[in-house]
Amino acid sequence: MNETWQHLKTDVLILGAGGAGLCAILHLMDHHPKPQVFLAVRGLFGKSGCTRMVQGGFNVVLDKSDSLEAHFQDTVKGGQWLNDQELAWKMVSEAPGRVLELENRAGCFFDRNPDGTVHQKPFAGQSFDRTVHKGDLTGIEIINRLSEQVAAMENVTIGEEIRAVDLLFDRSGQKVSGALLIDIRHGEFIVVQARAVLLATGGGPTMYKITAPCQDKTCDGIAMGFRAGATLMDMEMVQFHPTGLLAGNSMISGTVLEEGLRGAGAYLINGKGERYMHRYDQREERATRDVVSRSSFMEIMAGRGTPEGGIYLDASHLGAEFVMKNFRGMSLRC
Structure with a gap:
């Protein structure tokens, strides 16, 4: 990478262009007369972030x-x-x-x-x-519409394929005054001076081998906030989605099998062909994600997992037409 530097000034720097970052811009415009905003997008605008992946x-x-x-x-x-x-x-x-x-x-x-x-x-x-x-494409609908709104704002500068490195302080060392960014597309460092910085970068699930969210969620914002003095809490509270594809070393491992399938009546089946959720919760397949994840793990650890090391999600009794109609996006991806 060529070490070239670019300096920018703006009123508000927003790191992250998912639902939180985009909605923040809409609400910002309600309270201030057209502030200058720089929106740093780690991937492509409207095509990255976890909000888009909500099914x-x-x-x-x-x-x-x-x-x-x-x-x-x-x-x-x-x-x-x-x-x-x-x-x-x-x-x-x-x-x-x-x-x-x-x-x-x-x-x-x-x-x-x-x-x-x-x-x-x-x-x-x-x-x-x-x-x-x-x-089952709710996130795409939300991000598409929010992106249209933000893209039409003349006072918002959108920077794509930009990764935030660290927050910067003013001379007193007490107040955040901007951030150091890397423009991956052009191989440049960008120093952004801002009156306010908003972290809307999401979490860091990619620390796990198999993960469902987008791969740009690497805890960057949390780490930057921590280094800047922010207090973190409940870091152990990571939610696991209980149903996703298990496909060996394939990149599709972790692809979410939508929760609505269980809500619609799909069954969780162990390696012996048995429904097992009744042993753990009276709500059976409609128990909360933590309960279903833990129950499935216990089935696997008890030797009742599938040959691949997981469990089955059976929607065959719902019918192919029902599944294709109500979970079309998931069906096409899988």
């Missing part, structure tokens, strides 16, 4: 028969009562407004019932069907 959807209370209290109860119960309950309530209570904002402001169009209301499908750990979705 199933997002949980939100929209039906009058549902309630915020029920959603909150499901959330803290699913978190084994370890949740920050004030934060959990904030998420639950603000979710309806955020979904409506995605539709009315960003232009997302989620699946509908025959009467025109938003369709909500069953997901694990729910006491009410409350998952809003766009087929």
